[in-house]
Amino acid sequence: MQKKDLIDLAARIHDGTASEADIIRYNAWYNGLQRLDAAEPPYPDEAALLGKIHSAIDRKTKVRPLGFWLRAAAVAAILAGTGTWLFISKKPSKQPVVQHAIVQDAAPAGNKAYLTLADGSKIALEDAKAGQLALQGGMRITKTAGGEIIYESDTAAATAPGTAVSYNMLSVPRGGQFRLLLPDGSKVWLNAESSLRFPTAFTGKERLVELSGEGYFEVAKNARQPFIVSSAAQKVTVLGTHFNVQAYPGEAGVRTTLLEGKVEVATAVAKQLLAPGEQCRLNVQSGRMRTVNVDTEEAVAWKNGYFIFNETSMKEVLRQLCRWYNVEADFSRVPDISYNGSIPRNVKLSQAIRMLSETGGVPLKLEGQTISVR
Structure with missing residues (x-):
């Protein structure tokens, strides 16, 4: 990139008029600069100019300058200011960037889920109209106009002879997401690709639900009745708090992240108490736990509409895309690199692939329903 072009690009980034193509050009230039073996930049004042660009981006988006870590607030700032999304790979591949191939495309996920009732019947919630869906265990199940499922006590049903607590399951397929009020x-x-089994009414000494996949919980406070989220490898016990559990079957680790309050994460052999801002990382095979600040x-x-990557391996990035866009991935040629940055979850898969290909230096293609390295 010529010096004049770089200066013009810095001005556009600074005043908020940079296009997506501008950002991609800058990313490619910056990654190329990082790969240079020479100690000195291509021309004497390029390092100073690079610092000015970073400062402009930092002022515009509140990005951490050294890592180009794009937080959700920064993403919103970029969207409001330029209509574009900055995504930078910290460890670019040494492969030359080539044009990616899109044979087909995939839309982002939507509100898709199935509700399985106690009698085994299934309701496709995407197709169900707003209003009452069923009565279960003295509870009225309603779908709101906003697409949320709500369980509310039905006095007449609750006092009917023979009423007993029953269990329901909310299952979200690949290419879906859903909200539930317990x-x-x-x-x-x-x-996406998650499920929750829960009783239609919480009785007894605890409120127990069973999670497979990933869920974010905002638990109603009740000191006399702890809330327990059980997954295949652990149990999380709380009284009232906000936390996230990622426990997908077949993956090597389970991650529990606390946003507010206090939780206990326990397995058959160990337990950890978490404070806000801490994450418990459980190795499913060894049973070992460790707590880190995140x-x-x-x-x-x-939950907030973004993919955010912080030293995230390319394989994990592709796994997240597969669940969200309901596609598959060929991992046989995926290099061992990591990504930092953010992508909005409302873009089509072709846009996400373009961002990854152009800024990470690894050419990707989508053929049929499979993402692979070219």
Whole structure:
């Protein structure tokens, strides 16, 4: 890139008029600069100019200058200011960037889920109209106009002879997400390829639900009745708090992230107490736990409409795309690189692939329903 072009680009970034193509050009230039073996930049004042560009981006988006870490607030700032999205790979591949191929495309996920009732019948919630869906265990199940499922006590049904607590399951397929208001007033967001089994009414000494996949919970406070989220490898016990659990079957780890309050994460052999801003990482095979401080925005970005990557491996990035867009991935040629940055979850798959290909230096293609490295 010529010096004059770089200066013009810096001005556009500074005043908020940079286009997506501008950002891609800058990313490619910056990644190329990082790969140079020479100690000195191509021309004497390029390092100073690079610093000015970083300062302009930092003022515009509140990005951390050294890592180009794009938080959710920064993403919103870029969207409002330029209509574009900045995505930068910290560890670019040494492969040359080539044009990616899109044979087909995939729309982002929507509000898709199935509700399985106690008698085994299934309701496709995407197709169901707003209003009452069923009566279960003394509870009236309603779909709101906004697409949320609500469980509310039905006095007449609750006092009817023979009324007993029953269990329902909310299942979200690939390419879906859904929100649920439990009988106790707790709120649950389920990510793609996830499910939650729960009683139609919480009785007894605890409020127990069973999670497979990923869910974000805002638990109604009740000191006399702890809320327990059980997954295949652990149990999370709370009284009232906000937290995220990622526990997909077949994956090596389970991650529990606390945003507010206090939780206990326990397995058959160990337990950890978490404070806000901490994440428990459980190795499913060894049973070992460790607690780390994290940026909680990353953990719940999916609920807020973003993919946020912080030293995220390319394989994990592709796994997230597969669940969200309901596609597959060929991992046989995926390099061992990591990404930092953010992509909005409302873009089509072709746009996400373009961002990854252009800025990460690894050419991707989508053929049929499979993403692979070219």
